[in-house]
Amino acid sequence: MNESGLIVARNIVKRYGRKRVLNGVEMCVPQGQVMALLGPNGAGKSTLLRIISGLAKPDRGEILLGGVSTRKAGHEIRRYIGLVAHAPLLYDNLSAWDNLHFFARLYDIQQPAARVEAVLRAVDLWTRRHDPVRTYSRGMTQRLAIGRAILHDPPVLLLDEPDTGLDPSSAETLAQLIRMLSSGRRAILLTTHNLERAIAWADSISLLADGKIIWSTATEGLTSEKLRQAMTELEV
Amino acid sequence: MGKKALSAEPPPLHSAPIDLAAHPIAMRLNGGVLAYLGKVAAVLLKDVRAELRGREIFSTMTAFSVLAVLIFGMAFDLRVPRAEMIAPGVLWVVVLFTGVLGLNRSFGAEVDRGTLPSLLLAPVDRSAIYFGKMLANLIFTLATALVILAVMFFIFDLNLFQPYNLAAMLLGVIGYVGVGTLFAALTANSRARETLLPILLLPVMVPVFVSGVALTAGVLDGKAWEDLSQWFGILAAFDAIFIVVAYLLFDLIWEDA
Numbered sequence: 001m002n003e004s005g006l007i008v009a010r011n012i013v014k015r016y017g018r019k020r021v022l023n024g025v026e027m028c029v030p031q032g033q034v035m036a037l038l039g040p041n042g043a044g045k046s047t048l049l050r051i052i053s054g055l056a057k058p059d060r061g062e063i064l065l066g067g068v069s070t071r072k073a074g075h076e077i078r079r080y081i082g083l084v085a086h087a088p089l090l091y092d093n094l095s096a097w098d099n100l101h102f103f104a105r106l107y108d109i110q111q112p113a114a115r116v117e118a119v120l121r122a123v124d125l126w127t128r129r130h131d132p133v134r135t136y137s138r139g140m141t142q143r144l145a146i147g148r149a150i151l152h153d154p155p156v157l158l159l160d161e162p163d164t165g166l167d168p169s170s171a172e173t174l175a176q177l178i179r180m181l182s183s184g185r186r187a188i189l190l191t192t193h194n195l196e197r198a199i200a201w202a203d204s205i206s207l208l209a210d211g212k213i214i215w216s217t218a219t220e221g222l223t224s225e226k227l228r229q230a231m232t233e234l235e236v
Numbered sequence: 237m238g239k240k241a242l243s244a245e246p247p248p249l250h251s252a253p254i255d256l257a258a259h260p261i262a263m264r265l266n267g268g269v270l271a272y273l274g275k276v277a278a279v280l281l282k283d284v285r286a287e288l289r290g291r292e293i294f295s296t297m298t299a300f301s302v303l304a305v306l307i308f309g310m311a312f313d314l315r316v317p318r319a320e321m322i323a324p325g326v327l328w329v330v331v332l333f334t335g336v337l338g339l340n341r342s343f344g345a346e347v348d349r350g351t352l353p354s355l356l357l358a359p360v361d362r363s364a365i366y367f368g369k370m371l372a373n374l375i376f377t378l379a380t381a382l383v384i385l386a387v388m389f390f391i392f393d394l395n396l397f398q399p400y401n402l403a404a405m406l407l408g409v410i411g412y413v414g415v416g417t418l419f420a421a422l423t424a425n426s427r428a429r430e431t432l433l434p435i436l437l438l439p440v441m442v443p444v445f446v447s448g449v450a451l452t453a454g455v456l457d458g459k460a461w462e463d464l465s466q467w468f469g470i471l472a473a474f475d476a477i478f479i480v481v482a483y484l485l486f487d488l489i490w491e492d493a
Contacts, residue, residue, distance in 0.1 A: 053353075053357060054356075054357070055356060055357065057491060075359050075360060075361060075362075076359050077359075078357055078359040079359040081357065083353070083357055085350075086350075087350030087351075087353075088350070089350060089353055089354035089357075090351065090354070091282070091351055092349060093286055093289045093290040094285065094289065098282075098285060102278055102281075103358070105274060105275065105277075105278035106275055106278055106279075106355075106360055107358060108271055108274075108275075108359075132289070148354070
């Protein structure tokens with residue numbers, strides 16, 4: 001197992017009650033790479049992302065971010081993580097500006113106004129910055145959720161089904177954002193049910209089933225038909 | 237940045253994406269006490285701003301407290317010869333019961349809106365979240381307490397806006413929201429949090445309730461500082477002990493949020 005990745009999972013085990021959701025997950029996402037995590041509903045994709053982000057603790061195993069164990073690190077390690085979850089993690093009665101400004105203060109960002117402006121322009125919400133988030137469409141909310149996740153420029157970005165419920169236009173905007181974010185020093189781990197998008201957005205794909213990574217491959221030369229065939233053979 | 241300083245509207249993203257790498261950020265690491273207080277203030281201001289926009293907590297607390305005082309007024313009007321006999325009890329019962337409404341929303345709203353993880357993901361000592369929330373609860377509860385005092389002035393014809401009584405209410409409410417914010421965090425993820433919070437919280441608040449009632453009664457009876465000081469001492473000790481305990485325990489609550 002390559003341990004030089006920016007995101008490394010070592011033998012992650014997680015139980016909820018008697019159910020073992022993750023059963024020894026080993027994974028590595030190198031710097032500058034995007035990995036798509038595929039698997040059926042209930043496979044443990046979201047749980048794995050929650051563990052990597054620090055929102056949940058594994059029963060066994062450890063997560064290394066940039067070589068640092070999240071178990072041993074203090075709360076400063078959270079500075080290196082950006083998470084886009086199922087819920088947008090935004091205050092819907094506040095504006096986009098107020099939301100991002102609040103998080104900029106929590107992350108100790110110096111000159112927060114300049115950074116908030118840059119992010120709002122990057123996610124194309126500058127013209128709606130003073131509107132309450134509850135008035136946004138699903139696509140706009142998702143763009144703002146990504147804006148919140150990248151506000152502090154984290155090297156580790158976790159996207160949990162970011163394309164769910166988006167129309168094709170919003171999905172294309174999201175694809176542009178991911179392409180922009182994937183260049184350079186970041187490692188991105190995303191989950192999706194859309195095989196075409198997984199191939200288009202990611203450098204590698206891993207299949208999670210029965211609590212383990214059962215198959216991994218690079219996306220170069222991979223087609224959705226080949227991927228679908230592999231998943232069928234693996235009974236995923 | 238004020239609205240006047242905003243530059244021209246940008247082109248849409250799909251034609252000209254902004255390169256975030258061109259906007260490097262700087263973060264203050266280990267900023268010490270000032271950075272910590274800044275985060276407490278950020279949480280406090282966020283809660284106050286959200287309340288000003290949504291008017292969810294204060295309006296509910298105020299409406300409930302006014303109704304509760306009116307009902308107590310009608311209930312005791314026929315049988316109690318002097319309002320001073322029941323006013324201290326009415327005041328503190330209404331404050332405690334009204335406060336639960338606000339405390340329930342403190343973390344309950346974060347859970348309902350799905351925003352709690354965003355707070356927990358921030359590189360913040362979680363006690364800063366506790367103190368920010370506690371101060372917001374303190375403002376909402378004190379503001380409601382002032383409304384209660386005003387309503388009692390009209391219903392019972394009693395002036396409770398007296399310095400010792402106001403000091404007692406301040407100390408009592410600090411202890412109340414100090415413990416209440418911790419318990420609100422504990423119960424936030426429970427489906428039964430509306431019933432669980434008062435069941436857990438109110439028994440712990442007995443020292444605050446007894447001291448508060450004794451102080452308000454003492455003020456109405458015109459007692460001197462020497463007679464009241466022991467009750468103030470109990471309230472101050474309660475505040476100090478439970479806020480330190482909450483500070484120490486708060487991080488543990490969210491270990492597996």
